[in-house]
Amino acid sequence: MTRAGILSEARTVFARKGYAEASLREIAGAVGIKTPSLYAHFPSKEALYEAVYAEVSVEHTAYFDELARSSGAMAPLERLRHLLGGIEAYYRDRPDLAEFSLRAAIAESGASGASLREIFLDSESTLASAVRRAYEEGVASGVFAVDDPEGFTALFLVLMDGLFLQLTHYSPDVYRERFDLAWRHLASLLATSPEGSA
Secondary structure, three states, X not given: OOHHHHHHHHHHHHHHHHHHHOOHHHHHHHHOOOHHHHOOOOOOHHHHHHHXXXXXXXXXXXXXXHHHHHOOOOOHHHHHHHHHHHHHHXXXXXXXXXXXXXXXXXHOOOHHHHHHHHHHHXXXXXXXXXXXXXXXXXXXXXXXXXXXXXXXXXXXXXXXXXXXXXXXXXXXXXXXXXXXXXXXHHHHHHEOOHHHHO
16 A cells, blocks of 8 residues: 555544544554554654645645635735635535544644644645735725735634634535625725725
């Protein structure tokens, strides 16, 4: 079994059970090998989990990088809505990653999650830059009220995290209603005039 195959099976087990409850024996069984064979690829359960986490982060980053790239020609407000809508579009077709990400948030807590938090912050940097750029373009064009780019970027990322939780906890109808209400409120906060809130 290849490293990629081990990572794939480990992702499934970690998504279903979380880090604490998943066992290397279960992962090895899913792969079709004996537990000691895993150590030829990963020195510990923690190293295997970190590799899965990094792989998931790379996929997440690639998706949002492409979303940011493909929306670059949009007006700033439309671009921000497009990026925010990426949460639903990304996880709708990847329920296993939604489950993994929920469980990973728990695994990141505490001192042992420091390396995971570092991976996540690194993966988030391109998205944060795209949000900041859209905001600054909106301010420069007079569509958005002048404010704090760093503060707005932080607010936007926190809103994305909250929307992720909404998406995983509520029905699509409830999620959509809350997304629309949150978006309308955010757009009205950004606007310097009625035209800016459309």
